[in-house]
Amino acid sequence: MNYQHYKKSYFHIPNFKRTWPEKEITHAPVWVSVDLRDGNQALLSPMTLAEKVEFFKCLVDVGFKEIEVGFPAASDTEYSFVRYLIDNDLIPDDVSIQVLTQSRPHIIKRTVEAIAGAKNVIVHLYNSTSFLQREVVFGNTRQETIQLALEGFQQLKELLKDNPNHIRYEYSPESFTCTEMDFAIEICNAVIDELKPGPNHKLIINLPSTIEVSTPNIYADQIEYVSERLNRRSSIILSVHAHNDRGTGVASSELALLAGAQRVEGTLFGNGERTGNADLVVIALNLMSVGIDPKLELSDIDRLIHIYKKFNKLPIHPRHPYVGEFAYTAFSGSHQDAIRKSMDYAQRTNAEFWENPYITIDPKDINRSYEPIMINSQSGKGGIGYVLETKFGYMLPKALLQDFTSAIKSLSDRKHAVLEPDEIYEAFRQEYINRSDNIELLEYHIHAIGSESEITAKMKIYGETKELKAVGNGPLDALCLAIRPEINHKFEIATYSEHALDGKSSSRAVTYIALSDNDGTVTWGAGVHPNINTSSLYALVSALNRM
Numbered sequence: 001m002n003y004q005h006y007k008k009s010y011f012h013i014p015n016f017k018r019t020w021p022e023k024e025i026t027h028a029p030v031w032v033s034v035d036l037r038d039g040n041q042a043l044l045s046p047m048t049l050a051e052k053v054e055f056f057k058c059l060v061d062v063g064f065k066e067i068e069v070g071f072p073a074a075s076d077t078e079y080s081f082v083r084y085l086i087d088n089d090l091i092p093d094d095v096s097i098q099v100l101t102q103s104r105p106h107i108i109k110r111t112v113e114a115i116a117g118a119k120n121v122i123v124h125l126y127n128s129t130s131f132l133q134r135e136v137v138f139g140n141t142r143q144e145t146i147q148l149a150l151e152g153f154q155q156l157k158e159l160l161k162d163n164p165n166h167i168r169y170e171y172s173p174e175s176f177t178c179t180e181m182d183f184a185i186e187i188c189n190a191v192i193d194e195l196k197p198g199p200n201h202k203l204i205i206n207l208p209s210t211i212e213v214s215t216p217n218i219y220a221d222q223i224e225y226v227s228e229r230l231n232r233r234s235s236i237i238l239s240v241h242a243h244n245d246r247g248t249g250v251a252s253s254e255l256a257l258l259a260g261a262q263r264v265e266g267t268l269f270g271n272g273e274r275t276g277n278a279d280l281v282v283i284a285l286n287l288m289s290v291g292i293d294p295k296l297e298l299s300d301i302d303r304l305i306h307i308y309k310k311f312n313k314l315p316i317h318p319r320h321p322y323v324g325e326f327a328y329t330a331f332s333g334s335h336q337d338a339i340r341k342s343m344d345y346a347q348r349t350n351a352e353f354w355e356n357p358y359i360t361i362d363p364k365d366i367n368r369s370y371e372p373i374m375i376n377s378q379s380g381k382g383g384i385g386y387v388l389e390t391k392f393g394y395m396l397p398k399a400l401l402q403d404f405t406s407a408i409k410s411l412s413d414r415k416h417a418v419l420e421p422d423e424i425y426e427a428f429r430q431e432y433i434n435r436s437d438n439i440e441l442l443e444y445h446i447h448a449i450g451s452e453s454e455i456t457a458k459m460k461i462y463g464e465t466k467e468l469k470a471v472g473n474g475p476l477d478a479l480c481l482a483i484r485p486e487i488n489h490k491f492e493i494a495t496y497s498e499h500a501l502d503g504k505s506s507s508r509a510v511t512y513i514a515l516s517d518n519d520g521t522v523t524w525g526a527g528v529h530p531n532i533n534t535s536s537l538y539a540l541v542s543a544l545n546r547m
Ligand SMILES: CC(=O)SCCNC(=O)CCNC(=O)[C@H](O)C(C)(C)COP(=O)(O)OP(=O)(O)OC[C@H]1O[C@@H](n2cnc3c(N)ncnc32)[C@H](O)[C@@H]1OP(=O)(O)O
Pocket: 038, 041, 071, 073, 074, 075, 101, 102, 103, 104, 107, 126, 127, 128, 137, 138, 148, 174, 210, 273
């Protein structure tokens, strides 16, 4: 690999006495959805006005109080959408819309026109601060870069000075993670000194991981380091905005919260430029999974998935945390076994808390249907038993389950596929239930003789129909005694169990019987019939056929 092609593009902070590693997240941050801006600008085909309206309504329903609705100067659609929200009174009083602008006079002017009449607005101005951007993209010195930010805010203040509504400002030193930290502090403090925030008019300083260039602990160091060095810190709301270039956008945001961030920008399911933005659904559900109120209403997750897929025209990865198709599924035997035992335990003990060794939240809490177990060649008896019990009512004895599991494993191995519950049941039925290949019970009658039972049975044995009769201590014992002389094989009943299948008065019974022969080999059979005597005799005959 051509690793010599690369070098670190972040600045390590030497001798920094960081405190964030000792901390824990204790409450939800201020959430900001940037789906309609950062998410939208990353789409093959940006959303139409109508799509943005529907997406916006969904974000409001979820409980976002700050929503970046667009980059009004970018296009007519972006501008008209902001106007549509305002002119049609679609923004609830407790929701602030946020608009993004570059520090360029005509773009700022258009942005200000777009928000006229809105009650609560965050005007978000950015300019890029990293060495590479300063040198290569802007051709600006540090001082000129600071000047660009200040001029933008000066213009905004002038244009908005008579605006009667509640306007807040947000400043982002774009490409913060690749910026020298002393310069990041210098430019943020210059903006703070220009805007002079106070306790009643706080300024949002957003430190974006515009591109993710380090492990999340480095980002956390950068956040804590800058946070401690901001002027008027108590009048600053420190915000983070992490992208996912190294696949750690969520972790970066979470560690940034430990490091002092109070506000998190991101998107639903992580849509956004390139590899995406921090996934707010995951961060929020991570909080819920440790008992912290996420302050977002995510229980109707299917609606969010629907909106996401419809308007972003993107799929959700089947392994996506919490929402992927396989998020609540286990294939491997030991996982299935542990999941099943824990679920049984929780039900038995009426547990107050969700505790499961492999599934971090109860899927029901986000309205997901339960499909915890799928069966393939990696599965074991726990999972197979779970499917037979929950879908079909069969509670197989452990030894029978073990016997059946090897058949299922080889079936799935041959097919190279997941087995559907119906296929598993069908395999069980064909192999064990009411078998009559060589020995068949055609008719029988039982007479009680004192405490004993006499059976007269019409049977077909290897093609020949026979009338058999015997007396035993019960119908099953009597049939064993009647059959033994007819077949060239010794056998004893080793195990017997039964249960009702359907739980109704007309319910069918299932009997499981294990026969052992001379050399101790055990053969299982099962019988199903509404009459319990018949189901047990069928189970015996089934086992004999298999033996
Ligand atoms: C990290 C982020 O996500 S930032 C947000 C990025 N989002 C978007 O860009 C989506 C919307 N953008 C657009 O529609 C367009 O880019 C517009 C309308 C904003 C501007 O379009 P244009 O003026 O045609 O040009 P373009 O986008 O190429 O702009 C590049 C120019 O803007 C300058 N520029 C870029 N960002 C900024 C900024 N934050 N402040 C001031 N100037 C900036 C560049 O230096 C360059 O200047 P130059 O023309 O003198 O070389």
